[in-house]
Amino acid sequence: LHHIAAILPIPLLLRRISTNAAIRIHTLPTSAQIRTRLPPPWPLPRNQTAPYPLSDTIVRRSRRPLTIVHHLASLIPVDAETTDPYYTAPWDRQHSWGERLQADVPDSRLTKDQRKAYIDGLQTTLTRGRMDPSTLFIFTDGSRRRAGRPHRLTGAGYAAYLVGAEVRSSQLGLGQKASIYDAELLALAAAAFALPALLARHPTVCTVYFL
16 A cells, blocks of 8 residues: 555656756756657757658647647756766866867768768878877777677777777677667767776876777
8 A cells, every 4th residue: 555655647757857858858968869759949960950740830830739849848948057977076066168179060962972071071180199109099880790699799899099000999799788888888988988097097198080
């Protein structure tokens, strides 16, 4: 009886769950896929538009939330404070990194020539930093391959290079249940976890590229 009495009425329980999920929208980075699907007046990330079939015109003309994400967005104010739960201390409003942390993600709508120019730019960056003692390159990857029917094995790894030489690498086996998405994220996480030790060992490094 006590257990049943502690359960909220279903409408209130669902609203509480929805509100908690909506609050987390303000903790997502601007490039998160959920934020790209928020309706106006939520600002879209740079160089991105609302995905098909929810065009801007359809979203503006609709009087009701078109998706669950739209419903969650209607539960909280757009201009609320944005926080970073991973890099911001509870007593800080925003981290002080500024332009020290940058993400370079190509636009999916690039033309063939623009994609080539983007790749050429990456190759130029690699060439310039290959013999630069202040630049550290970290390559990460996750993969999933078939290891006999019906099993598949997933793995992740990273390799760090400084002045053209490998300074650290690691391989991680994730078994049969991990997805390729898990592998990619774990490779990035493992490389980031090893980064403080790498910087302490190589104090000349000022710039780190994750590729």
